[in-house]
Amino acid sequence: MTVGLAASPAFAQSMKLCRAKPELLELGAPLPVARKALAERKQLRIIALGSSSTSGYGASNPAFAYPTQLRIGLEKALPGVDIEVINRGIGGQDVEEMAARMRTEMQHNPASLVIWQTGTNAAIRQMPLDKFDKTLRGGLALGKSLGADFVLMNLQYVPAVVAAPDKEAYEKVMAAAAKEYAAGLFRRYDIMQSWYEDGMPYAQFVQLDGLHLNDFGQKCIGKLLTRSILSALTGP
Amino acid sequence: MAGTSVRDIRLDLFRGLALWFIFLDHIPTNIVSWLTVRNYGFSDATEIFVFISGYTAVIAYSRMMEQEGWTRAAARIYRRVWQLYVAHILLFVAFSAQIAWVSIARDTPALIEEMELLGLGQNPYRAILEAALLKFRPVNLDVLPLYIVLLAAFPLVLPLVIRWPFAVIAASVGLYAATCHYNWNLPAYPDEKVWYFNPMAWQVVFHVGAACAVLGPKLVWLDRFRGLLTTLAIAFILFAAFISLSWHYNPLERLVPHWVGRLIYPIDKTNIDVLRFLHFLAVAWLVRLAVPIDAPSLRWPIWQPLRRCGEASLLIFCIGTFLALSGQVIVGYYEDSILSQIVVSIGGIAIMCLAAYLAAWSKGGGPSASARRRPLAEAYK
Numbered sequence: 001m002t003v004g005l006a007a008s009p010a011f012a013q014s015m016k017l018c019r020a021k022p023e024l025l026e027l028g029a030p031l032p033v034a035r036k037a038l039a040e041r042k043q044l045r046i047i048a049l050g051s052s053s054t055s056g057y058g059a060s061n062p063a064f065a066y067p068t069q070l071r072i073g074l075e076k077a078l079p080g081v082d083i084e085v086i087n088r089g090i091g092g093q094d095v096e097e098m099a100a101r102m103r104t105e106m107q108h109n110p111a112s113l114v115i116w117q118t119g120t121n122a123a124i125r126q127m128p129l130d131k132f133d134k135t136l137r138g139g140l141a142l143g144k145s146l147g148a149d150f151v152l153m154n155l156q157y158v159p160a161v162v163a164a165p166d167k168e169a170y171e172k173v174m175a176a177a178a179k180e181y182a183a184g185l186f187r188r189y190d191i192m193q194s195w196y197e198d199g200m201p202y203a204q205f206v207q208l209d210g211l212h213l214n215d216f217g218q219k220c221i222g223k224l225l226t227r228s229i230l231s232a233l234t235g236p
Numbered sequence: 237m238a239g240t241s242v243r244d245i246r247l248d249l250f251r252g253l254a255l256w257f258i259f260l261d262h263i264p265t266n267i268v269s270w271l272t273v274r275n276y277g278f279s280d281a282t283e284i285f286v287f288i289s290g291y292t293a294v295i296a297y298s299r300m301m302e303q304e305g306w307t308r309a310a311a312r313i314y315r316r317v318w319q320l321y322v323a324h325i326l327l328f329v330a331f332s333a334q335i336a337w338v339s340i341a342r343d344t345p346a347l348i349e350e351m352e353l354l355g356l357g358q359n360p361y362r363a364i365l366e367a368a369l370l371k372f373r374p375v376n377l378d379v380l381p382l383y384i385v386l387l388a389a390f391p392l393v394l395p396l397v398i399r400w401p402f403a404v405i406a407a408s409v410g411l412y413a414a415t416c417h418y419n420w421n422l423p424a425y426p427d428e429k430v431w432y433f434n435p436m437a438w439q440v441v442f443h444v445g446a447a448c449a450v451l452g453p454k455l456v457w458l459d460r461f462r463g464l465l466t467t468l469a470i471a472f473i474l475f476a477a478f479i480s481l482s483w484h485y486n487p488l489e490r491l492v493p494h495w496v497g498r499l500i501y502p503i504d505k506t507n508i509d510v511l512r513f514l515h516f517l518a519v520a521w522l523v524r525l526a527v528p529i530d531a532p533s534l535r536w537p538i539w540q541p542l543r544r545c546g547e548a549s550l551l552i553f554c555i556g557t558f559l560a561l562s563g564q565v566i567v568g569y570y571e572d573s574i575l576s577q578i579v580v581s582i583g584g585i586a587i588m589c590l591a592a593y594l595a596a597w598s599k600g601g602g603p604s605a606s607a608r609r610r611p612l613a614e615a616y617k
Contacts, residue, residue, distance in 0.1 A: 055428070058505070060264045060375050060564070062355060090428040092419070124502070159483075163497025196486065203483040208274060209509075210483075211502035215264050 017200060018220035020191045025228045027184030031149040035233055037112040043082045044074065047109055047148075049098055050117030053156060053221075054089025058212045065089070069222020070115075070229070077230050086111065094121035095132055099139030106146045114143055115186070115225070117153040119174055123164045124211070133173045140181040150183035151229065157192035159202060159210035184232060186225055192217075244295070245534045245543060246527060251288045252546030252592075255556055257281035259584055262376050262560030265572045268581035273519070275484070277476035278503055282379065282433070283441055283516035285553075289383060290445025293390055298398055298450070310391035317387050320550065324380040327554045328367050331374060331561060332356060338565050355426065366425035373424070376557055378432040385422075385435040386442045393443065401447040408443035411436060416507050430506070437507040441516070455524075466525065469518035476515050544592035551595055552588050559584040 037043050048054050048067035056065025063069075071085040086109045090097070095118045106114070116139070122132050136152075143150055154174045161167050171189055178185040195205060202210070205217035213221065257272040258281045274280035293313075301309035355372060356363045366372035370381040397404040414420070415437045421430035448455065458465065479500065482488040503509045527534065545552045563580040570576035 058432075060262075062375075091430070159489075159492075159497055160501035163494050163501055165494075165498075199486060201484045201486055202489065206483070207505075208278075208280075208480070208483065209502045209505055210497075210500070211504075 015216075015220065015223065017195075017204065018216070018223055020194060020224050024187050024191050024194065025224060025231070027151055027186060027228050027232045029149070029151070029178070029182055029184035029232065031113060031151075031184060031229075031232050033147065033149045034113040038078070038081060038233060041082075042080060044078070044084070044113070045109065045111040046070065046083075046085045046113045046115060047105055047111040048085060048087050048089060048115045048117070049102070049105060050089040050115070050153070051093045051098075051121055052089065052091035053120070053213055053218070054087060054117050055091055056087075056089070056218060057091050058207050058209075058214070059218050060215050064215050064218040064222070066117075066218060066222035066225050067115075069219055070226050073223060073226030074230070077226070089117070092121065094118060094125070094127065095135045095139065096127075099135050099142070102139050102142050103146070106143065106148065111148050113149045113151065113229075115151045115153055116140075116143075116183075117188075119155040119170045120158075120161055120211075123155055123161055123167045123170045126164065129166070129169055129173060132170060133177065136173065136177050137180070140177055140183060144181055144183075150178075150181065151186055152178045152183055153186040153188050153225070155189045156211075156213065157189050157196060158206045158213075161189075161211075184228075186228055188221060191221075191224060244529055246523075246529060247288050247292055247295075248543040248546030249534065249539055250284055250523070250546070251292075251549050252542035252544070252552070254281040254284035254288070255545050255549060255552050255588070256542070256585055258285065258379070258553070259556035259560050259563075259588065260581055262557065263563040263567060263577070263580065265567055266563070266577045266581060267574050268578060275480055277473060277480055277515045277519070278509070278512045279516035279519065282505075283508075283512065285379065286382070286386075286438055286441040287445035287516065287520065289386070290442035291449040293387065293442075294394070294397065294446045294449035297390070297394055301394060301398070306391070306395060309394065313387060313391050313394075317384055320380055320384045320387065323550055323554055324370070324377070324384065325368065327380070327557060328374070328377060330554075330558055331377060334558065334561055363425070369425075371423065371425040373432070376560060379553070381431070382433040382435055382438055386439055389439075390446075393446065397443070397446050397450055401450040404443055405447045408440050408447075412440040412508075421506070432506055434506050434508075441508065441513065444517075462525070465521055469521045472514060472518045473522070476511070476518075541589040541592070544596055545588055548592045548595040552592055555588055555591050556584070559587060 034044060034046075037045070046067075048070070052058075054065060054067060056062040056068075059065060063072075065087065067085045067087040067089070071083055074081070074083045074085075088101075088105050088109075098116065098118060118136070119132075140150060140152075152174050154171050155161050155167060167189075175185055177183070192205065196202070205213060205220065207214045257269075257274070260266055260269045260272050261274060261281065263269070269275070272281065273284075297309045297313055300312060355374065363372050370384065373381055393404065415434065420436055421434045422436070424430050424432075478488065479492065482492055500511060503511050505512070533539075563584055566580050567573075567576050
């Protein structure tokens, strides 16, 4: 057995193509609650709130979904820290259902950081923008009041979303809401778009349904998110 | 299938092909999967497998119902359901054991972690209970539960489809449409999950297959529109191939207008998107024209391995699913090298064929088996 393989998962898959420009990985928020938990209690509890890309729909192993990748990556980077990532992804949902369960989720699992993955289903189903905006802000306000940091994970750059007429508008709403509530923004849409524009075909990162991420896509987003969160937690 | 005078070899052959495809496609990084249907259109081997399963269910049990009554046929169907269930549970255990073995043998904490991630580690007792209820199905173990549910409902469907095939098609399409519209599905484990292959949607493939078996020769009626249907089928298959290939080549992808994308995406698998089903029907139509039931080419010896695999479909499905996981581990170990993908693919199919021949050989002794095999045996004299 080679040394290089020992660290890689059982189901290795070439991650050479998994990359993003550093500026795309900046969350733009300092995550004070999570930092404090890390410094004072050596503890980091994270809720991953989202839809099918959080739950890991269609991956050949649920471990490839970003919440588990995040936990594995953080444990490696922060030895001695008690890390937990609770996967609360429910396929097919979007901002309304998630905002509605926000309170219960956070009471069941008190966390210092919530990653809220949303927008993809809203864009595909053409949820009215003002409603999307209002519900998202309502959810953020509620979540913040319950004492956690937030990172919003925006849309996927996949055929089903790219075909939607005003997907960028949903993106903008999310960016503005993140700024207003001092939440981080993980720019999944821009990262994936840069893959596509660098010549990576959809088949490399999207399942054949044109919507969900495949093994590579899920793992790569998980690794990049880990990098983003780590640099936000340990940066200046 | 027992009891029919003329065995439709196409069923075995194409079911064998579907089983090979399922194996190849279940190895996530596999260059050989370029040989499978899924890269050239919307539908894949699942549709072939489910359609043929519906078709053969009618062939296997309709005569029995005619001769020995409904109760007897229903009992036989349930005997088969039980076999499927046992096979599924066995496969579940073997699959989990293989993962455990890989994790332990490689002795890396990260690996044991991944093993947990199949959902067993967090709450093993609950997971085993849910597995027995078919609600917990680790990756790639979704097809047999679908088949079990469809066959479990078949005693009710069988008398209806024999008398009123068109009514059954209509009811089946109605249930499919309602399922998609109201987003019905069966619950799975962990709690918010649902069935990856939604039985209430996928039943449409099974029941259309069953109705086609009942209609059989009457399908000739469709030949009145042969020109039109063939043109439509070819046009649709070309369109689907263009879209599918565009996922691999960005310059092609840029040619797909946004309004087309809006219309077709997402091409859902859980609820079998109508595009997938239409694509399968288009392919099936062309296959029906190209390969008639009595085509001499069907009996060519080179197809024999496929036919053998199709005849022992349950066994070969289980072996293929198990081997796909082994293949995944081996290909991963060799860092996705193309050579490892090719070797694993060929090796896996060779093992599947060997098992199929052994199964045929071991059945060969009994009187019922030899009666069943006679038409095949004659072909090779």
